[in-house]
Amino acid sequence: MMFVLGILIFFVGILFSVAWHELGHFVTARWFGIKVPEFMVGFGKTIWSTKRGETEYGLKAIPLGGYVRMIGMIPPARGELLGSSRRTGPFQGLIDDVRRQSAMDVRPEDADRQFYLRKPWKRIVVMAAGPIMNLILAVLLFAVLLMGIGMNTGTTTVSAVSECVLPADAATTSCPVGAPPTPAAVAGFRPGDEILALDGQEFSRFDGEELRAAIQRSTGPVVVTVLRDGQRLDLTPTPIRNLVASVDDPTQFVEGNFLGIGLLQDYERQSLGAVFVEIGDVVGRTGQAIAELPSRVPGLFGSVFLGEERDVNGPIGIVGVSRIGGEVLEQEIPFVAEASLLLSLLAAVNISLFLFNLLPIPPLDGGQIFPAIWEAVKKRIWRLRGRPDPGPVDVAKLMPVAYVVAMVFIVWSGLLLVADVINPVRLFQ
Known part of the structure; x- marks a missing residue:
């Protein structure tokens, strides 16, 4: 429905x-x-x-x-x-x-x-x-989308604390027998903690990506200042080396220091300038896509008559883009996320x-x-x-x-x- x-x-x-x-x-x-x-x-x-x-x-x-x-x-x-x-x-x-x-x-x-x-x-x-x-x-x-709803951005609030050390590309989140606890679990991190500073470097609420990068660069024991139930606390975890998601491209995995915390995502409202920056970016990418339309014909032909896989970044018609609208609304995700996806598609x-x-x-x-x-x-x-x-x-x-x-x-x-x-x-x- x-x-x-x-x-x-x-x-x-x-x-x-x-x-x-x-x-x-x-x-x-x-x-x-x-x-x-x-x-x-x-x-x-x-x-x-x-x-x-x-x-x-x-x-x-x-x-x-x-x-x-x-x-x-x-x-x-x-x-x-x-x-x-x-x-x-x-x-x-x-x-x-x-x-x-x-x-x-x-x-x-x-x-x-x-x-x-x-x-x-x-x-x-x-x-x-x-x-x-x-x-x-x-x-x-x-x-x-950007000024009213905001951009989905990583925050500095802890959403989850991993119990044991697992590589980022692990097929399961279950802890195997003998797996060591994560530095965050040992140090006493809790979901809901808002990280204010790491070794004196302060972070605002929507500095999630900067915080991830700082954790991956950190060495030895670090002092992490958190806000918990209105109180400031200093926790002292010791990051370890592990396979982690890249800050620049979360689909790629790199060697980096690891604490074992997940950070909450939230919507940060942007300025009017960000709207025009986004418009310029979309205009550039769309113009390039239009210029590449002739080169997309063989792939589209193959997806229709030869059973080839459809290119996600290829051209889509009115029926296809409307169908994507249906997919978005069908997902069990927050309403604000559905609205953001539909607005960005229509734009x-x-x-x-x-x-x-x-x-x-x-x-x-x-x-x-x-x-x-x-x-x-x-x-x-x-x-x-x-x-x-x-x-x-x-x-x-x-x-x-x-x-x-x-x-x-x-x-x-x-x-x-x-x-x-x-x-x-x-x-x-």
């Missing part, structure tokens, strides 16, 4: 992210006087819609994105603007069909409300507003939407942003040369590219869907 609930919650979160993205396009388009006949979440057959004013709002059957339909996205051909003859070319029929379809949306009374008639900077704002909305949502989610999805939609290829938002940038540059160059206005960039010529990209996207989405169903990524084994 919790698994299904997690899937539904995360799926709704993704749909909200898509609608939030489209809201950016919608608001800025209306702001600049562009007519918007449709505001849709999803593609394909409409399953619900309502009309308010001149805009129809609705949900469609295939939840793989959304769109805001603005009139006049495709400008008339240069020949039509100047009254010259029609051009020909290998893709001219496709281009003319797209141009004709775009013109059908324009009624005589709306002729001055077309997208292409707006200045390049206004078109850039309209098309960039969608991805920027995703970035804003990601910042808000990370702010709630990462929005960062992906932000970066992916800025790619300068149609039909993505960047496929309209970069032609508008080129148009602004071109107009300025022509003006400096004393030449007449060259007119709008003919984005209709990019439609063959848009169709190819759309087909690639459909195939890629289908492959991800199959992989997410038959060989899903599992964060929890």
